[in-house]
Amino acid sequence: MRRTLLAGLVLALLLPAQDKKPKTPELEVTQVSIHRINDTVIAVDGSVRNTSNKTYNKLQIVFEFFAPGMKSITIQRGSPEPDILEAGDLVEFHLQLRAPARAVHVTLGAEDGNGRELRVGKSGPYPVE
Numbered sequence: 135m136r137r138t139l140l141a142g143l144v145l146a147l148l149l150p151a152q153d154k155k156p157k158t159p160e161l162e163v164t165q166v167s168i169h170r171i172n173d174t175v176i177a178v179d180g181s182v183r184n185t186s187n188k189t190y191n192k193l194q195i196v197f198e199f200f201a202p203g204m205k206s207i208t209i210q211r212g213s214p215e216p217d218i219l220e221a222g223d224l225v226e227f228h229l230q231l232r233a234p235a236r237a238v239h240v241t242l243g244a245e246d247g248n249g250r251e252l253r254v255g256k257s258g259p260y261p262v263e
Contacts, residue, residue, distance in 0.1 A: 159255030160186040161244050164224065168240050169263040176233040176262065181226045182214065182244070185255065190219045192247030195227055199237040200259065207234045211245075237262050 166180035178197065184190065193214060199207045214227035239259035244252040 157253055158185065160184070160188070160190075160252045161219075162255035163242050163257060166242065166258070166260050167263075168260055170233055171230070172233070174233050176231050176237070178212070178227070178229045178231060178240075180242075181224055182219070182242075182254075183224045184219045184221055187221045189221060190244075190246045190252070191217070193217050193219050193225070194245045195229075196243035196245060197231060198241045198243065199234045199262075200239040200241070201236040202238055204239065204259070207237055 162183050162185050164181045164183050166178070168176060168178050171177050182193075182195065194211045194217075195214060197210045197212070199210070201207050210231045212227065212229040212231060214225045216225065219225050239261060241258040241260070242254060243257060244254050246252060
């Protein structure tokens with residue numbers, strides 16, 4: 135009995151793992167522009183498309199700012215208008231965020247109203263101009 139169990143365990147470890155397909159993004163960044171207005175404010179303009187078949191309420195766009203060498207500086211959030219995104223819809227955002235010192239790149243993410251992180255396609259990094 136022990137030998138059969140041990141042999142089964144060894145065989146299971148030696149079998150190749152099944153290839154898992156990467157999950158498709160729930161949202162996709164279709165356009166983004168990030169530029170400094172002055173030393174304290176950054177303007178972020180862009181659009182996001184819902185590529186899933188779900189509706190997202192109270193959508194939050196998550197911006198992670200990076201210094202040279204891709205060292206994370208800070209994370210900020212903003213909401214597009216409207217903050218409800220139906221399946222297949224495209225929503226634009228025009229936000230002004232605090233300008234972190236030394237920020238040279240930004241990546242975009244997203245969260246729904248429950249704080250669940252959404253998979254985002256074409257998330258960056260994007261340059262801060």
